[in-house]
Amino acid sequence: MATMEFAQHHKKIMPPSSRYEAAMKALSSLITKKKRGDGSKRTEKFDQMFRYLQALELDQQCITELKIIHIAGTKGKGSTCAFSEAILRECGLQTGLFTSPHLMDVRERYRLNGSDISREKFLMYFWECWHQLEEKTTKDLPMPSLFQFLTLLAFKIFLTEKDLPMPSLFQFLTLLAFKIFLTEKVDVAILEVGLGGRLDSTNVVKEPVVCGITSLGMDHTEILGDTIAKIASEKAGIFKSKVPAFTVPQLPEAMSVLNDRASTLSIPLEVAKPLSPNMLKGVHLGLAGHHQFTNAGLAVAICRCWLQRTGRLNFFPNDNEVLPEAFLKGLWTACLFGRAQIVHDKQDNCPETPEIGNGSGNLVFYLDGAHTPESMEVCARWFSSAARDDLYSPLENGHFEKTNCQKNFKNENNYRVLNKVSQNVFLFNCMEVRDPHVLFPQLINICAANGIHFSKALFVPSISTYHKVDSGAPIVSFDITQDVSWQFTLQKIWEKIIHGKKNSALDGFDNSERYAGLPTWELLSEGLSQKCDPANQKFTCSAVIPSLPMAIKSLRDCVKESPSLRLQVLVTGSLHLVGDVLKLLKR
Structure with missing residues (x-):
């Protein structure tokens, strides 16, 4: 059933408020635990993401067309994403931004050209994805254990579509982001990693245009590891061959891991300098706090690279110390709820x-x-x-x-x-x-x-x-x-x-x-x-x-x-x- 047919079908059977409540109830059904899991099944869940993409008829060529900016980190990744989106939007591009978590409404996770997706569009894309996945998965199918999964793999016994459970909440929300941005034909999609990087649902992207890693610290240690080096290794999992990467000044242990990963992939890893107030020509950053100069500096470096790699050099002069007006306006208008x-x-x-x-x-x-x-x-x-x-x-x-x-x-x-x-x-x-x-x-x-x-x-x-x-x-x-x-x-x-x-x-x-x-x-x-x-x-x-x-x-x-x-x-x-x-x- 086509997107518009889904939308019209649900319009007939219930009013908008009820349809939205029904969507929230459906999303809640994807949460199987009252608390965040321990990460023990991350590998299996990550492998499932590729099958979900197939179920939605989304292949890697489609994903690549989104010209993705992929950003991981412990602190500041949401802010860096917000700065990057605002900068590229002010450059005249159609933007899509996927962040997490939401604070008040799940639609905050999806911004189109700087605005949260409308309820109408959200419901249209939500129910299409939901029904497509529902038709090709088995409800309440338990996740196989790691041993079961490896045994099936060893004997080349591949699961059929009907042996695929419905995705978890974050898996579904990530899949929905791809669906929304592809259908809306955005020029650039900025994706914020949910947790970690290497096995995060967003990391099904094989060919982003550029990657970024914000400041690293000790968080989610029960899943990502109990040292800064282990955490850095998980974050560096978003690095891809032939894709430039950027980061900010890091602790030596973290920087060493990031450099090693970049060297293994033979990709350039550039440390972006924090912006100085002098570069802003009197403009104030849209996000408060001195730490935002670091996030803004990373966003500027990422956007400059994205424009260069997509053939839009006219937006940036040769003098790297002078920020274009579009960049300044983007840095000024960037916003993110709940941060300073x-x-x-x-x-x-x-x-x-x-x-x-x-x-x-x-x-x-x-x-x-x-x-x-x-x-x-x-x-x-x-x-x-x-x-x-x-x-x-x-x-x-x-x-x-x-x-x-x-x-x-x-x-x-x-x-x-x-x-x-x-x-x-x-x-x-x-x-x-x-x-x-x-x-x-x-x-x-x-x-x-x-x-x-x-x-x-x-x-x-x-x-x-x-x-x-x-x-x-x-x-x-x-x-x-x-x-x-x-x-x-x-x-x-x-x-x-x-x-x-x-x-x-x-x-x-x-x-x-x-x-x-x-x-x-x-x-x-x-x-x-x-x-x-x-x-x-x-x-x-x-x-x-x-x-x-x-x-x-x-x-x-x-x-x-x-x-x-x-x-x-x-x-x-x-x-x-x-x-x-x-x-x-x-x-």
């Missing part, structure tokens, strides 16, 4: 939500999905700089109006906060595989060195779950029955770091009973106006709140009850948490 993002919770651009109230100009959210030691350090430096400065420039902080992907954000005028008492609040959650003993000191020490201290730390569970894909609509739930034992663990670690590990009063620290009731703005105000007294077991500088909507409501109520108070809230530790906050703020 500032949101003013203003009443005039935040509609009333009965359950959690509405916005106030005295509440500012600083959102960054940092969740590794390296990214937490970058986040701390960014927040320290942003929170210290009372003058908020829409240009410097990336909050000028962007029709590309931030069309719901209003242009905010420069203003200076006068006669306000500013307090910093820490709103945090992270996955249990993360180590808060490492994350918290990085943040606390860097902020303190810059004169930034937190009056209150709030630990909350996220709303989003790993085992469900929702429609992006805000879910306002005051469910306080969730298990918050992990949040109390986070709180205890935080208190020990703040008050000193040797403080004997912390040995029996347990605030669970104290905060078992419904939290109010008074609970938050307590930490803002009173000091902790560990000797008497009085810890007012932190709290566990069992519901994120409760936490947002408490923050809003607090600034309403105290007009002279201005709260600067750093939201970090998890992209899930950042996305949930954005949903609740109606962004």
Whole structure:
């Protein structure tokens, strides 16, 4: 059945909202575990991707026509992809961008010419891919074990189409990206690796135009390896013969691995220099933070190479130190939710939500999905700089109006906060595989060195779950029955770091009973106006709140009850948490 026939078929049987909910339910059915897997079946799943492409009648020649830019890394790969897409779009090219994860709506993963794919187009391509794969796979077929797989291979017993299970969530989303970009006939497709590189679903691309690897660090060690060298080896798996590769300054152990892989393939590996402010001619980067100069430098090198290899040299002059106007405009307009993002919770651009109230100009959210030691350090430096400065420039902080992907954000005028008492609040959650003993000191020490201290730390569970894909609509739930034992663990670690590990009063620290009731703005105000007294077991500088909507409501109520108070809230530790906050703020 053709694409348009699929679309018309689904239009007839259900309204748009129901069709979208049905698509989200279908996507959720592809998640077989409540938590991320351990990577034990990555090889088999990667091999399956080629068969899924065949099922969708997509061959390597089709994929090559997309003229792909493939980018891996630990930190900054999403930002580098966003810069690259914006630059090439400003050069007049039709662009497709595939990134992960999404924060509010799965359609964020697919940008066409700078805008998230429309619901209508998403549904059209989604159901076509879904039905094509459903017809050629067996539902609920278990994945063969590695031994079974190798045995079949040894005896040349090849699985039939009907022995192929439906793809996992990320496999399907990657396949959908190829389908969308090919049908939309983009000039260039920028693909962000999901996890690792060598066995990532995006690595079915055999002939990209250029590859890039951003800053490397320790993340997903249970899957990618427990050393920086092992992780670098996985990332270098995207390198291809005869395809130029670029990276940024790396740790020596990582750089050695990348060089060895490039040498084995006989390909050039160039280390891109971070951009200097002088090269920008007064233009500010669209993504905030000093680290973005490194990501922008990599994006510029990648785009220059892409233009050269595709015969579009007219966009770039011979002088490499002078950036073309299109490059400057792309660097200025690039945007990416949840990375060093500032949101003013203003009443005039935040509609009333009965359950959690509405916005106030005295509440500012600083959102960054940092969740590794390296990214937490970058986040701390960014927040320290942003929170210290009372003058908020829409240009410097990336909050000028962007029709590309931030069309719901209003242009905010420069203003200076006068006669306000500013307090910093820490709103945090992270996955249990993360180590808060490492994350918290990085943040606390860097902020303190810059004169930034937190009056209150709030630990909350996220709303989003790993085992469900929702429609992006805000879910306002005051469910306080969730298990918050992990949040109390986070709180205890935080208190020990703040008050000193040797403080004997912390040995029996347990605030669970104290905060078992419904939290109010008074609970938050307590930490803002009173000091902790560990000797008497009085810890007012932190709290566990069992519901994120409760936490947002408490923050809003607090600034309403105290007009002279201005709260600067750093939201970090998890992209899930950042996305949930954005949903609740109606962004």
